[in-house]
Amino acid sequence: MGKTLDNVYKHQSLVYKYFLYVVSIALIVFFFPKGGKFKYEFQKGKPWQYENLYAPIDFSIKKTQKEIEEEKSSIRANKTDYYTYNASVVSDVRAEVAAELNTLFQSGNFSSQQRQSLRSLFEEVLEDIYTDGIFQTLPESESTVVVKNNEAQPVSPSDYLVLEQAKREISSRFSGANMVGAPRLTGILRNSLKANLFYDEALTESALSDELSKISYTRGEVDQGKLIIAKGEIVESEDFKILNSLKDEYESKLWMGSNYYFILLGYTVLVALVLIMLFLFLKRYRNEIFQNNNKVTFIFFNILLMVLATTLMTKHYENYIYMVPLCILPLVLKNFFDARLGLFVHVLTVLILGFVVPNSFEYIFLQTIAGIVTILTASELYKRANLFISVGQITLIYIVGYFAFHAIHEGNLQNIEWILFGVFVLNGLLTLFAQPLIYMFEKVFGLVSDVSLLELSDTNSKLLKELSDKAPGTFHHSLQVANLAEAAANEIGANAMLVRVGALYHDIGKMERPTYFTENQITNVNPHDDLPPKESAKIIVDHVINGIEIARKSNLPDRVIDFIRTHHGTTVVYYFYKKQQELDQEVDEEDFKYPGPIPFSKETAILMMSDAVEAASKSLKDPTFTIIDEFVEKIVKGQMQANQYLNANITLKEIEMVKKVLKQKLTNIYHLRVEYPE
Structure with missing residues (x-):
């Protein structure tokens, strides 16, 4: 048990990678939609490349989403409007008119016969007007139903009265009545009249919901054994719908029962193969x-983020799948x-x-094409214009690609889904989010970007x-080293920006005791003169630690x-060291060594060469081409003999190229002229 734990501790980095690998596979398979995969690939307008396909099961031909939406739109456009007949309004109007008549009879001289005649007339008119009811305004729908006494009666709105028409009807009815008080009764009725047919929104x-629920999502059946499509036959519109229906039916049934575990196993194996690559x-x-678990985790996190976003979009908004800005992945x-x-990661x-x-x-x-364009066009993202140009090109690739595929599928440019162009533009705008995303990743994962x-x-x-x-002298030295190192990095294809920044900060430790470094000494007084060599060496070495x-x-x-x-490596x-040897032959070299480590990349190796060459060049007197050439060769050769570049992935050819750049730059610094023979 103890030996097993020891092995785990020794290989904990590898154990973590195994753990990350397994968890990533599990999450990706979990994100996948719960359904099998149809074994045939087909596209509208292209030949059927397989053997004759016969229906393996009975299945229904499903309507397309567009057809279903058209049916729904038609039902909504021709929906029936329901109005409720309110009998209480009629009672209220009758009571109000009766009260007004009583007041009228009390204030005037009306005989009992006249009173009876007026009451009979207003009852007759109210009965006629309210028999069917009165609308406030004429209904817009051609299909209208009035619910009266719990009975629904289809009506033609043109045959019904609206409030203003009802008032005119009252005026016409009373205009021919030759009796005392008829004009007053007309005014009372017109003022008291109210609409009693009200729109019933809930009903x-x-x-409408009832009608929509009756929509059939299928339009026909295909019996088992029936020929669906023959080999080499072009997949026409109708064939395409039947094949899609079979695909949906097949995938929904495939995920059931014992098939579930085989499908799960298949997905797991395929995802495992991709991630092992x-x-x-x-x-x-x-x-x-690979050796840095933080960076490996960062890569896997980005893959999982894109897989999650895409699978969620596939599940809920399949038609807008291109809205997911997948090109953020290669950008980042x-x-x-x-x-x-x-x-490579984008393609996987x-x-x-x-x-x-x-x-x-x-x-x-x-x-894949969009990812390649991203890699080829996205450079120097710290320049905002470059990112906008790259995103514009990515969006253009999507649009051109969609045109091409649409032309292949349809054989023409009709029925283009223009909304997809908006989706592609939105994809481009979301890709611009790469900038703040890079900043967040820097803070979370401790990485550094350009x-x-x-x-x-x-x-x-x-x-x-x-x-x-x-330390102004050190600052000037750092600037000179930065210029040399940046030029050398550009020559061999290393990260020039990283080298420049590293060069600017490589000597900041000298701020602690600046006067102990010659470039900062402005007088002839050297504090090292009063110190033993060993202590002086410690001060020099400590600038790395500081x-x-x-x-x-x-x-x-x-x-x-x-x-x-x-x-300074080691x-x-x-x-x-030489000064100490003059005092004592028995000198421990370790007391005069820098702590290291030695450079482990092209960039750190370039800085070591540039720093040593620039610092030592200050001691050159009357430099010539030959002197500079021998001087650079001597310094770099000494570092190589001290095995300072063993861990750096820099080749001998690249070292020669770096030396060439350093010689050219030093020549320019000292403004050398060609020496003509006397």
Whole structure:
């Protein structure tokens, strides 16, 4: 048991990768929609490439979403409006008119016969007018039903009275009545009249829901054994609908029963194969990333994020699947790592999503092309214009690709879904979110991007301003080293921005005791003259340790701190080492060595060469081409003999290219002229 635990502790980094691998597979398979995969791929307008297909089961031909929506729209447009007959309004009007008549009879001289005649007349008129009822305004719908006494009666609104018509009807009825008080009764009735047919929204909506629920989502049946399509036959519109119906039926039934576990196993194996390819790529071609669990976690997190977003969109809004800005993935990975890794991870992610998205060939083709365009066009993202240009090109690729596929499927440019152009534009706008996303990733995962490097390269930053105030000579030296290292990095294809930033900060530890370094001594007084060589060497060596402490307090990224740690590697402070030898032959070399580590990348190796060459060049007197050439060769050769580049992935050819750049730059600095023979 104890031995097993020891092995776990020794290989805990590998154990973590196994854990990450298994968890990622489980999450991706969990994200996938719960359904099987139809074994045939087909596209509208293209030949059927398989053998004759006969219906394996009885199934219904499903209507398309467009057809269903058209039916629903038609039902809504022709829906029946329900109005309720309110009898209480009639009673209220009758009571109100009766009260007004009583008041009229009391104020005037009416005989009992006249009173009876007027009452009979108003009752007769009210009965006639309210027999069917009165609308406030004429209904707009051609299909109208009035509910009276719990009976629904279809009516023609043109045959019904609205309130203003009813008032005119009263006036016409009384205009011919030759009796005392008729004009007064007309006014009373007109003023008291009210509409009693009211729109019943709840009943109307209920009836509409009833009609909508009766819509059939199928339009015919296909019996088992019937020929659906023959080999080589073009998949026409009707064939396409039947095949899609069979696909839906097949996939829904495939996920049931014991099939569930086989489908789950199949998905798991395929996703496992894709992710193992990623691990093999990292192990073989990006071993420094493979060894860093934080970076591996970052890559897997981005893959899972894109898979989750796409599968959710597939599940809920399948038609808008291209709204997911998948090109953020290569953008982010290229920004933090390199273009090759970004494209490789993007392609693997697209392959995973090809299992679940509709029209997988079309999706994989478009997303792969868009990813390639992203890698080829997105450079120097710290320049805002570059990101906008790249996003514009990505959007254009989506639009052109959609046109091409639509032309293949339909054979014409009719029935284009223009809303998809809005989806592609929205995809481009969401891709712009890569910038704030990169910033968030920097804070969460402790990575550094070109945008942050650009900010750090600003010589007006707080730390560099402090360096220029406390150690102006060191600051000037750092600027010169930054220029040399950046030019060398550009020559061999290394990260020039990273090298420049590393060079600017590599000597910040000298701020602690600036006068102990010759570039900051403005008088002839050298404080080392009063110190033993061993103590002087310790002060010189300590600038690396002090620099690391200052950098950590200032929250500099680890990738920048690496330059502080490695710019002297494990070399010896040669001047004081020799001086100590003059005093004592028995000298421990370890007392005069820098703590290291030695450079472990092209960038840190370039800085070591540039720093040593620039610092030593100050001692050159009357430099010539020959002197500079021998001088650079001697310094770099000494570092190579001290095995300082063993861990750096820099080749001998690249070292020669770096030396060539350093010689050219030093020649320009000293403004040498060609020496003509006398």
